[in-house]
Amino acid sequence: MTKSPLQIARAQYAPKLPKSLRNNSVVIVDGEKTQSVADQADIEKLFPHTYGMPLLSFEGSDASVELPVANVGVILSGGQAPGGHNVISGIFDGLKKLNPNNKLYGFLGGPGGLVDHKYMELTADVIDEYRNTGGFDIIGSGRTKLEETWQFDKGVEICKELDINAVVIIGGDDSNTNACVLAEYYLEQNTGVQVIGCPKTIDGDLKNDMIETSFGFDTACKVYSELIGNIMRDANSAKKYWHFIKLMGRSASHIGLECALQTQPNICLISEEVAEKKQTLGAVVTEMANVIAKRAANGENFGVALIPEGLIEFIPEMKTLISELNDLLAEGHDSANEFKATPKADRLEWVANHLSDASSVVFRSLPAGIATQLTLDRDPHGNVQVSKIETEKLLIEMVEVKLAEMKEAGSYAGSFSSQNHFFGYEGRCAAPSNFDADYCYSIGFTASVLIAQGKTGYMSSVRNTTAPAEEWIAGGVPVTMMMNMERRHGHMKPVIQKALVELDGKPFLAFAAKRDEWAEMTSFVYPGPIQYWGPSEVCDLTTKTLIEERK
Known part of the structure; x- marks a missing residue:
């Protein structure tokens, strides 16, 4: 494999660890008993063996302890996020520190590898090739959902064959929900197989007091902010384009908010605020058009607007419509089968006729392309594939119409050219x-300690992350603590509650205090590329979101 000079140099980076994980051994301290964030009776009934477990924190010990052999299997689940390879490196190094004879197996292609018995042993030679690298290509990822008893049983078969004591699932909220279901079943069946989760998602919506941030969020936001800054510089140079930039984040606007704090755009829509204000699509468009008109009055017919990927789901009229569509087109329902049997040319009319009167009006008002995108195949969780909805193009089209109306009314005299x-x-x-290299390595190392201590149904937790890494607090949080009941595929199911942008939270308030100034002025910030070597205040800086939250 040919490597770039950066890859070669980066491979030598030694991730920093919390002090408790650098000692000879670790002592686990039990904290308070926990309960789920909502629907406590329902969650406890579904998870009688793993509900109510205590929070855990680690303390270092100088005692030398070599534990019995513990073989572990690891799974990468869902979309990729920077740092996944370092989580696996941390698990590997942690296991080898506990007992050099421990083995780590990687299940290939995501959770499906556990079910289909596709795996490889991850030896030191393999691990060393992937330290501090991006991607999930060491074993690949996948979106197979572990929901059926027969899948769990197939997993037990391969664990017994390989003498695997524990499985680590590295994933987002749905993947870690599946990890908890698996842990509960394996305890109930007395299989002897532990299950530990690790918090992954660039979207930043898997967090709480014990999970301060999901891994990959820091890196992804730095990459996006570099690109946004580059576009801002171009916009400020050419002075003739409005750039509408859609950013990842289907269920929450954390990425958009973080990138706004880093780059200071003229417009940044926050989905949660749109929902709170009960804004219509028309109101959002008017708000954007007014900013564009105000800048044009100052002679600045250019700017940058950040748009969260999931915006359309947060507009109340659209949210209602999408909810009805999710139920109408849920896989396996008679209505979904009837929809698929309808000729493509007639499908939009068929859908409109099967919605409530209010949603039918909204659906019929949409451009045919957007309406079609809303009826495409659902994602594995039964939801509209929001990333396929070209919201940025929809807004450009509607803003153009609004500006034309304003020009005719005499309230806009500028020119509008756009790029999406x-x-x-x-x-x-x-x-x-x-940050992510250190954080991910610590998460993986923490998972190995939880396994060695016989824990299951826990998520690896590393806190106090705005302090230097040696002061980070490692431990574990019961996955059931983060759960509530939500409708999926037309049925109520236990899932980890997504963390949305809090409109009374410090990161949003910091943004809200400056956005009017950024809207009218050209206050762009150009973050530049990620730096790996140099001053700590540049290279080890974490997200502005986390800094604001932990002030």
Whole structure:
């Protein structure tokens, strides 16, 4: 494999660890008993063996302890996020420190590898090739959902064959929900197989007091902010284009908010605020057009607007419509089968006729292209594939119409030319920042300790992350603590509650205090590329979101 000079140099980076994980051994301290964030009775009934477990924190010990052999299997689940390879490196190094005879197996292609018994042993030679690199290509990822008993049983078969004591699932909220279901079943069946989760998602919506941030968020936002800054510089040079940039984040606007704090755009829509204000699509368009008109009055017919990927789901009228569509087109339902049997030319009319009166009006008002995108095949969780909805183009089209109306009314005298962008995959497999390299390695190392201590149904947790790495607090949080009940595929199911942007939270308030100034002025900031070597205040800086939250 040919490597770039950066890859060669980066391979030598030694991730930093919390002090408790650098000692000879670790003592686990039990904290308070926990309960789920909502629907406590329902969650406890579904998870009788793993509900109510205590929070865990680690303390270092100088005692030398070599534990019995513990073989572990690891799974990468869902979309990629920078730092996944370092999570696996941390698990590997942690296991070898506990007992040099421990083995780590990687299940190939995601959770499906566990079910289909596709795996490889991850030896030191393999691990060393992937330290501090982006991507999930060491074993590949996948979106197979572990939901059926027969899948769990197939997993037990391969674990017994390989003498695997524990499985680590590296994934987002749905993947870690599946990890908890698996842990519960394996305890109930007395299989002897533990299950530990690790918090991954660039979207930043898997977090709480014990999970301060999901890994990959830091790196992805730095990559997107570099690209946004480059576009801002171009916009400020050419002075003739409005750039509408859609950013990843289907269920929350954390990426958009973080990138706004880093780059200071003229417009940044926050989906959660749109929902709170109960804004219509027309109101959002008017708000954007007013900013464009105000800048034009100052002679600045250019700017940058950031748009969260999931915006359309947060507009109340659209959210209602999408909810009805999710139920109408849920896989396996008679209505979904009837829809598929309808000739393509007639499908939009068929859908409109099967919606409530209010949603039918909204659906019929949409451009045919957007309406069609809303009826495409659902994602594995039964939801509209929002990333396929070209929201940025829809807004450009509607803003153009609004500006034409304003020009006719005499309230706009500028010119409007647009460019559209979608930044998504560009950030998912970047080489991890120093923060993510350290954080991911610590998460993986923490998982190995939880396994050694016989824990299951826990998510690896590393806190106090705005302090130097040696002061980070490692431990574990019961996955059931983060759960509530939500409708999926037309049925109520237990899932980890997504963390949305809090409109009374410090990051949003910091943004809200400056956005009017940024809207009218050209206050662009150009973050530049991720730096791996140099001053700590540049190279080890974490997200502005985390800094604001932990002030």
